Amino acid sequence: MEDQRAENEPEWADAVPFFYQPDKRCIYRVPNKLRKVNEAAYTPQLISIGPFHHGKPELKDMENHKRIYCENFFTGTLKSKEELKSFITDRQGKILSCYAGTINQGDNFDFSEVILVDALFIIQLFMMDSENPENDYHILRSRWLRKAVEQDLILLENQLPYFLLQDLYNFAMPVSCFYPRNEVQAQEQENRQQRCFDLDKICYCLPCCRRSHPRDHSVLTVEAAESVHPFLKLTCEFFKSYSKGKSVRIGVTIKHFTDLVRHFLCPAEEMTWVDTPIKNICHARKLKAAGVNFRLLKEVGFVIKGDESHDCNFNLACFTSMDLKLTLFCVKDETECVVRNVMALEQFLYPDSAYICEYFLFMDKLVDTVEDVNLLIESGVLVNKIGCNETVANLINKLCVQIMDDLSCYGGVCGQLNKHYEISFWNRHVAILKGVYFKDLWTGSSTILGLFVLVFSIIGTMKSLEHNPI
Template sequence: MTSQMNEISVHVERTEPEQVLDECCIYRVPSKLRNVNKASYTPQLLSIGPFHYGSPKLKDMESHKQKYYEKFLKHCSKDEAALKRFVNQHLDRILSCYAGTIECRGNIINVILVDACFIIEMFMTDSETENHHILRSPWMRKAVEKDLILFENQIPYFFLEELYDFAISSRDSIVEPEIAVHPEPVQHQFLTLAWVNSYRSKLAGLTTKELKLTRFWATYDAESVIRNIMALEQLIYPKKAYICSYFLLLSQLVNTVEDIDLLIKDGVVENLLGSNKSVEKLINSFCVHIVEEISCYSDIYDQLNEHYKTSLGNRRMATLKQVYFKDLWTGSATILGLVVLVFSIIATIKSLTYHKR
C-alpha cells in the first residue's frame, strides 16, 4: 500500500442503465434500515472495499491485511506492478458494482488489490499448520467472519475469481480455496414449509392443516447476519425476498412473551439469548421499515384469514384462553371470579324468593 494517503472521491457514471442494474450489487444500507441497529451493518474490526476504508476504528486491522498481502505476493506468479495493472484494467467494472458515489481515503487501486489479496490468502492459508495471524484466535476469526458478510463490506466476487486465476498460475503447490458456488443465492435455500398437525391457538384453533416454520436459532450473532440478508433482499431481490417473508410471517405470530414460549415449545424458535423477552423484541425489530412487495407465503395468509373468518367458535375459545387462562394465576383468578359470581347469583335468587314469600 502506498504511504501517501490522499482523499479522493470517485463518482460512478451510469451510461447504460440496464447493464448497470445487472452489475450493481453492493449498496450502502438505506438510513431507515441502518438506524434500527447501526452496529449490525457497520464493520467492527475489518474494512473490505471502499465504503468503510479509512475509518479510524478499523485502522489497526490494516497492518494485518498488509501482512497477508505481502504473503500473497511471495507465492503468486505475478509481481506487484502486474497486479496493479490488472486491477486498473478491471476498475470500471469493479466500481460499477458499487451503488452511488464512492468516497475513499487512499488509492482506490491499492484498496481493491490489498483487500482482494487478503481474502484469497485467508482462504489459502492453513490455520492449523501455519502461523495464521487471524484464524488462530477463535475470537478474531469470528469477528472477521462477521465483518466479511456485511452487505456494504464487499469486493465483487467476479474480481476475486479473475484475480486468483491471473495471479496463481501454479495450482500444484497452492491449496485452492474451496468456495461453494450455488446456482441461486444462498438465502433462497434458507426456508422450507410444510403442513402438519396442531400448531398454535393464536391461529384460531386450526387443528388439521397447520403451518410449520423452519427453526430460528436466536443467537447473539444471528441479528447482524439476518439484517444484512434482509437488506440485500430489499435492494436486489425484492420479488424473491424469502428471508424477509419468513420474518414478516414470524413477527405476525409474535406479540407477547407467551407467544415465544409456545414457539419454543413447538420447536420453531431455539432461544440462545437467555431471556424470552429478548427473543420477542428481536423478532419484531427485524421487520421495522421492511417492505414486502410479494410474499412467498401469500397462499398461507389467505388460507389462515379464511379460516379465521369462518371459525367464530374457535376464535372465541382462543381469545378466552389468551385473556382469561394465559397462565396459572390468571386462570385461578378467573375461576375464583366465576365461583364468586355464581354464589352471588344464587344468593340474589334466594333473597328475591324469600321476599316474595
C-alpha cells in the first residue's frame, strides 16, 4: 500500500523538508463549513494563482493572458527562462511548505512552471499598472476586468508566498524606483559584454549602491534612499484601494496578498486582548434610545472605541452620556469577498489577534434589522454602495457564521455599553421623548405649543373652579 501511494505521488511532493513544516504554512484551503456559507467568496472567478485552483476549466481563458504577460516580462530582463525556472526549483521545498492542504494535479503537473508563470504574471502586471495604468493591455484597459483580477488576487486559496515574489523581483529586476529601469539594464548589459569591470570597485564608486546578497543574485543592486522595497511599493500601489494611505510598518513580514490586505484593515495600534468572547450587547436602536451616540472615528482600519462623559458635575449615572466611535465601514460589491477571506486567514494564522473577526462580531451585535443599518448610515459610520439597506443587514449578520470567538479586544467597550444601558433609566426615557416629540423643528415647536396650551388650560380651569366652587 505504501509503495502504491509513493508511485502515485508526484516527485516534487517529497521536496518539503521536515524543518519547513508546519509552522511555515500560511496559505490554506478554506474549511468546508466556512466555504458552504458562501462558496463563491472563496473561489477565483477569473484567474488562478498557485496550485490549489490551477487547471480548472472555467479559469482556462486567462492562462493565455498570463503567458502574454510572461513574454513581456522577458523583454525587460536579462535573465533567461531557464535561469528563472532554476530559481524557482531551488526554492521549491520552501514554497511548498507554505501551502497547507493537498495539491492534487496529476502526472503532467509541473509545479515549478506553474509557480513561475503566476509569479511573473503578477510582477509584470504590477509594473505595468505602476508605469502606465491607461495602457493598451486588456486587463488594465478594462476597469471591470482589473477589479476582478484584483479581487481574485486577494483570495486566501489563490496566493503565492510574498517572499518568493520579492526574491524573484530582486533576481530578475535589480532596480529601484530612484533609477530608471532601462538605464540600469543598459549599464548591466554593457558590463556583461565588456567583462572588464571590477564590481567591488563599482560598489565604492557609484553612490547609493551596494552588492546584493549572493542568495538573491550576483549583480549590482541600486539601493533606494528609503527602506521600503521597490516591489512592496508596486504591491501597495496596486492594492491602494485597500491601503487608504496606510503603509506597511517596519518589522512587519507580509506573507501574501491576503495578509497584506489584513494589515491595511487592522488598527494602527495594538489593542489589549482578554480570554472572554464578546458579550451580548443591545442593538443600535436600543443603544441610541439609551443615550448612546454613534460617532465617526477618523482612523485607518476597522476600529471601535467607547467614550463616556458626564453632562453635570455631580457624576450621576442618570446624566451620563456615551459616544460609540466607529471607523467608516463602506459596503461595496467586493466587501463580502474581501472580508470573508481575511477572516478565514485570521482563523488559521492569527487566532490570538483576530482584529477583523472581532470587529464584525461586534457589528453583528449592533445590527439586528434594517432599522439598525438605517441608524448607522444616518450617524455617518456606515456607507451603503450596494443598494438595499436590508442586504447590508443580512450581510453583517451572516459574516460571522462559523467564526470562532474565544478572545476579544472589545470586552471593555461591551462592558461600558452594558453598564450604561442598565443604569440609564433616565437617558432611555429622555431619548424616547426626544425621538417622539422633538425629532425635528416642527415637531418640537408643536410640542412646546401644546404644552403652553395645556398649562393655560389647567390654569383657566383652576381659576374658574375658584370663582364657581362646586
